[in-house]
Amino acid sequence: MRNISFVFLVFIFISCNNEKTDYVNVAPEKDVVFTSTSLIPDDDFLGDNACKSCHKEQFKEWKGSHHDKAMQIALDSTVLGDFNNVKFTSQGVTSRFYKKENNYYVNTEGPDGKYHDYKIEYSFGITPLQQYIVKFPDGHFQCLRTAWDTEKNKWFDLYPDFKVVHSEWLHWSRGGLNWNNMCADCHSTNVRKNYDLESHSYNTKYALINVSCEACHGPGKDHVEKANFEGINYKVSNDLKMTVGTAPKDLVDQCARCHARREQFSEYYNFEGTFLDHYFPQLIENNLYHPDGQILDEVYVYGSFLQSKMYQNNVTCTNCHNPHSLKLRFEGNKLCAQCHDTNVYDKPSHHFHTENTEGSKCINCHMTGKIYMGNDYRRDHSFRIPRPDLSIKYNTPNACIQCHTDKDNEWAWEHFKTNYGTPKSKHFSELLAPGLTGDPHGFEQLKELSKDTIYPEIARASGIRVMGNYLNEERINDMLRFLNDESPLVRGATIDVLNNVNSGDYANYFLTLLKDKKRSVRIKAFQAIASLNEFQIPEAYKEAYKIVEKEFNAHLAVTADFPRGRAKKALYYLKKGDTQNAIVWYEKSLEIDNNNNMVRTNLANLYYQTGDFKNAEEAFKTIIKQEPSFAQTYYSYALLLAELNRVEEAIKQMHLAIEFMPENTRFYYNLSLLYDKMNNLKMAEEIAAKGLKIDTSNESLLYVLAYIYQKGGNIEKAENLSSRLVELYPNNAQYRTFYNQLKALNK
Known part of the structure; x- marks a missing residue:
C-alpha cells in the first residue's frame, strides 16, 4: 500500500492451552539502572570556537564538512x-x-x-x-x-x-x-522537538544550528572547566563522548543515532545510555532491504553495517572515515589494505579483473550502492561477497551483473563457481530470505537463524520479526525463549511479534522486561502488558511499572506527530479492551495522514467489529478509491456486505479481490460460501475447485467443496473429499464424523 509510515500490525488470534513452557524467570532478574531523561541546558554547549583553541587540527578538518554545513x-x-x-x-x-x-x-x-x-x-x-x-x-x-x-x-x-x-x-x-x-x-545540536498534540504545533529548539563538535562529543562546559582548572595535568575522562579511547562497537553505537533508520523512544537525546535507550533501529524487512539484507530503501548505513563481518571483528567507523572531515582515510584499495593483504586480495588472482580498473576496486564488488534523493550515491556497508546463486533464487542484486549489464545471474553464477568454487559457509541470508519471500516452509530456517549466535544480531532479530508471519500456538511457545536472549535487538523483536498475539495469557511473560537495561525494550514490554491493569502487576514489578509507564507515555508523546505514533496509541487501547479510544486514535492518525490506508484499514475493521457498518463501508470505499488494486480491501468489504445480507454486492467485491490477488485461496473459500448462500451450487462448486487447483491440500476448500457436493446430492464425490480430509487431518473428529456419515449414505 502507498504512503505507509508504520508497520501494519495484525492481531493473531491464538487459542491457548495450559501446556506453555514457563520462560518468565529463566534469566536472572536484571539489576537495571534507569537512565536519566533530563534535558541538558543549552548553556552547557559552548560552541565550536570554544574547541578551536585546543583542537586546531580537528577544527580545521571539521570546518566546511558535511557536519559543519548540515x-x-x-x-x-x-x-x-x-x-x-x-x-x-x-x-x-x-x-x-x-x-x-x-x-x-x-x-x-x-x-x-x-x-x-x-x-x-x-x-x-x-x-x-x-x-x-x-x-x-x-x-x-x-x-x-x-x-x-x-x-x-x-x-x-x-x-x-x-x-x-x-x-x-x-x-x-x-x-x-x-x-x-x-x-x-x-x-542540529541538542534538539528538542517540542510538539504540542492539541494544536498540532511545534516550538522546536536547539543549542547550535549545525552538527557541531558537541553534537558528537557531548556538551563541552564541564570539559572546558576541568581543562582550564587542571591545566597540563588534565586527562580526558567520561566528560566527553566519542574519544580515541571509545571501544569500536561503542563508537558505532554512538554514531548510529544519526546514521540509522530508527524509531525514537526518548523525549530527546541527552548522551546518557546507549542507542537503544533512545531509539530502536529498522530491522531487515521487505521494501526496506532486499531479502538477503542488501540496501533497498534509504536505511542510512547502520543497519547494513551491523550485518558485516567488519562490525563483528571490531572494525569501526573511524577506521575508514576521518571523524572530523568525514572523508575517507585513503583512496582506492589502500583503504582496505589497512587490514587485508594486498598480495592476496589486490591481485587478478582474487578479483579476476585487470589491475587499476573499476572492476579491480574492492568497493565495487563488496560495497555496491544505490542513488537516493535523486543524485546521492550511497554504498551498502554490509561488505558482502557477491552471491549470484541467491540472486537466482530470490531476485536480489549482485555486483557482477550490475557491472556486466549485458549478462545474467546464471552467467555470473557459473563464473563465480569457476573462480571461487561454491561458498564454504552459510550466509545468514540463506536462512532469512525464504521467510521474507513467503516460503511456506520458512519458519524452521528462521528459527535456526534466530537461535544461532554466530549470525549478526540484527539478522537474528530480523528472523524473529519474520517468524511472526508463521505463528501458531506451538511456535509461540517456542519463541518465548527469545525474550531472554542476550541481544536487546532480539528481545525487542520478540516482544514486537508476541505483542500482536491477541491473548492476555502471554502478558505475564513480559514482566521481567520492565527491568530490561534498554529503555526501548522496556517500553515495548510495557505496551505488550497493556491488557494488565495496575492492580494485576506483582509487587516486585510495581516500581518498575510506574517508571516505564512514564517512559512509555513520553515515547507516545514524542511520536505523536507521526501517523504511526498515534496508531501505536490506538493499539495500546485495543490491547486494554478500550475499542472506542482505539477508534479515536486511529481517527487522529488519519487527521495528519488522510491517505494512510494501513491505518484506515485497521479503523474500518474496528468500525465493522463495533457494528458501525456505515462508517466501515465508507472507509472501505475510500481505500478502494485511493488504492483500487489492493485486493485485501475488496475481501474485507465483501465480508461486511455479507454481514449486511447484501450478498450479490459481496460476490462482486470478492471477485475483485480474486482478480487482484488470484493466488489467495481464502478468497475462493469465502466466495464459494457466498454462492452457496445464494443457492447457486454450480458456481460454489466451480469457485472452490479453482481454489483447490492453487492449493490441492487446502483444508478449508476441501471441506467446503465436500459440503457442496453433499448438499447437491453428489455423495460419492463428497465422500472422496472427506476421506482425504481424514487422511490429511487424522486428529480432527469433525472430519471423521462427516466422513462416516457420508460413507453410510453411500452404501
Whole structure:
C-alpha cells in the first residue's frame, strides 16, 4: 500500500492451552539502572570556537564538512542554488526561484493545491545536493522537494518518478518533509522537538544550528572547566563522548543515532545510555532491504553495517572515515589494505579483473550502492561477497551483473563457481530470505537463524520479526525463549511479534522486561502488558511499572506527530479492551495522514467489529478509491456486505479481490460460501475447485467443496473429499464424523 509510515500490525488470534513452557524467570532478574531523561541546558554547549583553541587540527578538518554545513541560515554565503528568477517543472508542478530584498523565495504549490510565495529560511547540506527550508504557521518548517544539484548546477526533483498530491503526507508541505520531525534531531545540536498534540504545533529548539563538535562529543562546559582548572595535568575522562579511547562497537553505537533508520523512544537525546535507550533501529524487512539484507530503501548505513563481518571483528567507523572531515582515510584499495593483504586480495588472482580498473576496486564488488534523493550515491556497508546463486533464487542484486549489464545471474553464477568454487559457509541470508519471500516452509530456517549466535544480531532479530508471519500456538511457545536472549535487538523483536498475539495469557511473560537495561525494550514490554491493569502487576514489578509507564507515555508523546505514533496509541487501547479510544486514535492518525490506508484499514475493521457498518463501508470505499488494486480491501468489504445480507454486492467485491490477488485461496473459500448462500451450487462448486487447483491440500476448500457436493446430492464425490480430509487431518473428529456419515449414505 502507498504512503505507509508504520508497520501494519495484525492481531493473531491464538487459542491457548495450559501446556506453555514457563520462560518468565529463566534469566536472572536484571539489576537495571534507569537512565536519566533530563534535558541538558543549552548553556552547557559552548560552541565550536570554544574547541578551536585546543583542537586546531580537528577544527580545521571539521570546518566546511558535511557536519559543519548540515544546516545554515539562508544567506548569500550559504545558498548555492540559482535564485535568478529560474523556473523548474516536475510532475505538473512549476516552482519559481527568485530573490527579493536580499532574501530568497520560491513560488510553488502549497498544502491547499494553490501556488504561494515562500521565503527560504535555511539551507540544508552542501553536496551532492542542497535542500531549502520554508517556515510555515505553528512552528512547522518544511523542506522543499525541489533541490539544487551542486555537482551539475541545476534544480532537480528529489522523487521525479513519484507523483504526490498536495493532500498527502509525503507532499513537501506536510509530514513527510517536515524538518521538525524528520530532520532536526540529526542536523542540529541538542534538539528538542517540542510538539504540542492539541494544536498540532511545534516550538522546536536547539543549542547550535549545525552538527557541531558537541553534537558528537557531548556538551563541552564541564570539559572546558576541568581543562582550564587542571591545566597540563588534565586527562580526558567520561566528560566527553566519542574519544580515541571509545571501544569500536561503542563508537558505532554512538554514531548510529544519526546514521540509522530508527524509531525514537526518548523525549530527546541527552548522551546518557546507549542507542537503544533512545531509539530502536529498522530491522531487515521487505521494501526496506532486499531479502538477503542488501540496501533497498534509504536505511542510512547502520543497519547494513551491523550485518558485516567488519562490525563483528571490531572494525569501526573511524577506521575508514576521518571523524572530523568525514572523508575517507585513503583512496582506492589502500583503504582496505589497512587490514587485508594486498598480495592476496589486490591481485587478478582474487578479483579476476585487470589491475587499476573499476572492476579491480574492492568497493565495487563488496560495497555496491544505490542513488537516493535523486543524485546521492550511497554504498551498502554490509561488505558482502557477491552471491549470484541467491540472486537466482530470490531476485536480489549482485555486483557482477550490475557491472556486466549485458549478462545474467546464471552467467555470473557459473563464473563465480569457476573462480571461487561454491561458498564454504552459510550466509545468514540463506536462512532469512525464504521467510521474507513467503516460503511456506520458512519458519524452521528462521528459527535456526534466530537461535544461532554466530549470525549478526540484527539478522537474528530480523528472523524473529519474520517468524511472526508463521505463528501458531506451538511456535509461540517456542519463541518465548527469545525474550531472554542476550541481544536487546532480539528481545525487542520478540516482544514486537508476541505483542500482536491477541491473548492476555502471554502478558505475564513480559514482566521481567520492565527491568530490561534498554529503555526501548522496556517500553515495548510495557505496551505488550497493556491488557494488565495496575492492580494485576506483582509487587516486585510495581516500581518498575510506574517508571516505564512514564517512559512509555513520553515515547507516545514524542511520536505523536507521526501517523504511526498515534496508531501505536490506538493499539495500546485495543490491547486494554478500550475499542472506542482505539477508534479515536486511529481517527487522529488519519487527521495528519488522510491517505494512510494501513491505518484506515485497521479503523474500518474496528468500525465493522463495533457494528458501525456505515462508517466501515465508507472507509472501505475510500481505500478502494485511493488504492483500487489492493485486493485485501475488496475481501474485507465483501465480508461486511455479507454481514449486511447484501450478498450479490459481496460476490462482486470478492471477485475483485480474486482478480487482484488470484493466488489467495481464502478468497475462493469465502466466495464459494457466498454462492452457496445464494443457492447457486454450480458456481460454489466451480469457485472452490479453482481454489483447490492453487492449493490441492487446502483444508478449508476441501471441506467446503465436500459440503457442496453433499448438499447437491453428489455423495460419492463428497465422500472422496472427506476421506482425504481424514487422511490429511487424522486428529480432527469433525472430519471423521462427516466422513462416516457420508460413507453410510453411500452404501
